[in-house]
Structure formats: C-alpha cells, structure tokens
Amino acid sequence: MVAEKIDRVARPGEIPSAVGEAAREPDELDDLYREIILDHYRCPHNKMAPGATDLTCSDRNPICGDELTLGIEMQGPCIRRVCFEGRGCSISMASASMMTDVVKDKNVEEAKDWIRTVKDLMKGVGRKSDDELGDIEALKGVAKFPVRVKCALLCWSVLEKALARQDGTRPAHGEEKGR
C-alpha cells in the first residue's frame, strides 16, 4: 500500500498509469479485475485432477500460500492438453485457466514463448498484439498492482519448471520406441 503523498517518476518503458498515485483512477479495481478474469475465476477452464500419465508439476507461493499443480499431456514435442488444480486468488486461478487454453496443442517452443510474453506483460512490455493475446490481454492490468504480479505468474512458472524438466529428461529422438 502506498500513501497518497508519495509520487514516483515514470521510468522509461513503464506504463504511465502504473506510477504515481495521482495517475491512479478510481476504477483501477476494474482494470485489475476485468470481467474476463472474473469469468475464468468463477468458471475455470480445465480445472481438474491430472491424468495418470500426465507430466505433473507443482509449486506454491511461499509468501501467500497459493498452491498449484499442473497436469500436462505431452505427445512428442507437443502439449496436447494442460489441466490444473490448486487454490489461490482470482488472479492466480484465472491466469491458470487462461494458460490451459493458450498452450493447448502448442509445441514446447511456442509454450515457452507464451511464458516470456506473459512475464513481459507483467513488466508492462507488450510482445504480442491484443488480438494475439486474446483473453490473456485481460492480465495487463495486473502490472499496475506489483504485489499481485506473483499471483498471475504462479502457473506460468510451474509450466516453465515442468517444461525444463521435460527438456532434461525427455529421451532423445528415436529412443522412445521401447515404451
């Protein structure tokens, strides 16, 4: 929480409205809690227990206690489907729900690109157009609430961890035959 008398100067590249209390509009809550976010929170997509053969990966946010487990169904280098379970705030749950939509049927490189995109979005840096971002565009407002950025990024860091592990342990081409 920042007291009103404090004013900051915008740094280059920062979203102007993210700095200085004077720049904060009364409807900033609506910027954070966009209808799309609330929809994903109330009716999350792909929120279910991971399947038995899914690649699973979990993490928690030690500061706030949010927990998240991803179940990833891989087919070669391609992510066929991602599901999640866990508990957390609207931002963390909505972000996870959106993530399961955008990385479905993407290859690992494309998924990693999405991870970078969302991380940059939290710094106020846009790498994709609003059209390309789709629902993810709604996460833009989170950048104005620095303490909530970690909420939005929890699922993306779990995905990153899962994919890194997958990279390290996945058998090289041609070695999967015996399974």
Added chain:
Amino acid sequence: MALAAERQPVLDVQAVRDLFPILEQRVHGKPLVYLDNAATTQRPRAVLDAMAEFYESYNANVHRGIYAFSEKASARYEEVRSKVQALIGAAAPEEIVFTRGTTEALNLVAQSWGRANLREGDEILVTEMEHHSNFVPWQMVAKETGARLRCARVTDEGRLDREDFRANLTGRTRIVALAHVSNVLGTINPVADLAREAHTRGAIVVVDGAQAAGHLPVDVRALGCDFYAFSAHKMYGPTGVGALYGRLDLLDAMEPTMGGGGMIGEVTLERTTWADVPHRFEAGTMPIAEVIALGAAVDFLLDLDRETIRAHEERLTSYALARLKSCRGVKVFGPPTTAGRAPVLSLASHDVHPHDLATVMDRDGVAVRAGHHCAQPLMRRLGVGATARASFALYNTTDEVDAFIRSLEHAEAFFRGS
C-alpha cells in the same frame, strides 16, 4: 497524564490518535484505516522523538567511552532494561536481554538452553497455533540434538486443546514453547495454568509474547514462565529491537550463541570468559537508538494503563465480531467472544479469496493482511491456504470497524457480481 483520563477506564481515542502522525495519511484518496497491527503497530511521536533526540544530541556507543555522551547513552540504554522489567514484572533488570526481536529471542533460547540441555529422546512441546518463529527454531534444535518435537492440537473453536496438551506432555518433555496470544486466531492461551502443568513434568516454559506485550497486562512471574520473548515494533516501538526475559538462574547458566565485542569477561589466545548476564548475550553494537525508543514505547504503554487499553481493544473486537456475524458467507476463525481473545480477527469469505479481499480493501484505504501469517501448520488445521486478518490497536475506532465492514461488503458484492 490527560490521556489516561484518571480514574476513568475509558480511553480518549481522539487524543491518542493525535499522538500518531501517520494516522493522518490518506491512501488512494481515502482516510487510512490501519488494521494490520499484528504485523506492526504505528509509533507515537514520543517514540520517534526519542530516536531523533538520541542521534541529534547524545549519539555515542554504549559501555565503551569515558566521555559524557557515552555515559549518557549507556545510562539511557540501561534504564530501558528497568522499564521493560517493570512492564512485564521481571524480578531484576538483569533478566532482560535485548535482542533483534521475538524471533532472535526464541532462537537464543533454542540454540543456547536447548542445545545444552536436550538429549536424544527428549521432547519439545509446541502448539498447532504457533508462528513459524516459535516452531522452526525448535525443529532445528530437535534435529541437532535428536530430541522430538511434539505438537498439541487446537480445537475447532480455535483454542488450545487442553486434553491433547496434557497427553503430549510427558516425563520426557524438557521444553514447552507456546504463544501467549495467537497471531492468527487472537486466542489468549492460559499460560499460567499450562506453565504449572509443564513444571510438574520438569519442563521449562518459553512464551512467545509478540502479540501480547502491546495489548495485555503481562506479568511474567504471575504467568510462571521461564522465558518470555517480544518485539518492540508490535507495541508502538521501533523495528529491529525486542527483548527476552529469562529467569536469572537459567540465564546465568547459559552460554552465548554469538561471540564478539561487549560480551566477554577476558579474552586470551586460548580462551574467553563470558561477561555477566545479560551483556553476555548482547554481542556487538546493539541498536542503541531503538532500545532507547523502546523505552519511550514502554512509558507510553504504562502511562495509558494497559487495563484501559485492553478494555478499549475488547470493545473494538466485540463490536467487530458482532458486525461480522451478519456478513453472509464470512467465516471468522478463533474464539467467538472476547473472552480469552485478543484484538486479532482472521476470516475467510466464501466468495472472495483473502488476497482479493486485501486488494479491494486497500483501494478503500483499509490495510489488512492476507496470507498464511507465518502459521502454515495452523492453516492446514483450519483447512485453508490463507486468511484475511484484521488486527486492532489502541488508536482504532468503531468507525474504522464500520469502514472495514463496508469494505468487506464492497468486496463481496464486487466478486459476487451484484
């Protein structure tokens, strides 16, 4: 003092608020409603002045120089020991060790008394409602010594399960460590009774007083505890300083956990002897300004009278509990009445996650805490990942409780979409 309104146990809240410059601040265009006092309280002008006065007019290191400023600083520093002694009813000023705070104080007991006295198979008993700072140090020393850490359960009402406590208290229990007041539930533990039970089993009793020292009258001898730890910043003093009370005979037999300047008797190439208690435990230059300011905080509390403070905070808590009853879908953890309850309220809403609640409330100028409050074992017991917590101090008002409830209703409506 005008504030205490002599012979009348009603606190003049407006007069008290005028002593706290920060309370005039506005947040997001709204008056600040500061309800995170269990994390840290605000400081009155007298505490801020004490720090400034030290730096501006007699800054010097203590117990070292033979010149006027050092003598004055040393005298003021040692005076605070006597003030703290008076605040908590210790038998002698030497029973007060200054530390960095509650955490360091509890670690000192664990690392010094614990290491020297725990053997394999011995037991340490804590409770499910402990803050991590009264959990982790015991886990660490248990691992080092082969002792076993046991944990007494909390009832559904958020009180210590006395039966379970007795069942876990055995002939092997050497240490019982528990909170005077839970930082999540607000529960006031019956320390005097529990200490009696622990002593009949031959255990020592270590009390985490972080949430009590600024809110309740504390008398360590009436409580019968062997160690009592607290932090200045949760009782209107500065950060970076706190105190450990220890029974003199116990402190006397304890080894320091940190070596350095100021804690020695004599140093030779071969060995070092220790200074007397309490300086043995205060190695290096201590936070002198903070200790002196802690003295100002103690004066502040004693001037206002803690029974009066307690009565005011009980009224706030009781009012908040009553208003929360009519909030649909909101569950309040901890004892349902103010009996045996300090001004700490944790809640969970059916529709709004604690973090979302805290964000919406912040926009309304209301500062509350959301998270696990460094009490993950308790969160597991309550079956939640996090709670939202409002905690009151002597400068809070029922109007602020109303603002808190309004903001809670605002958040509920926002997330329900109505």
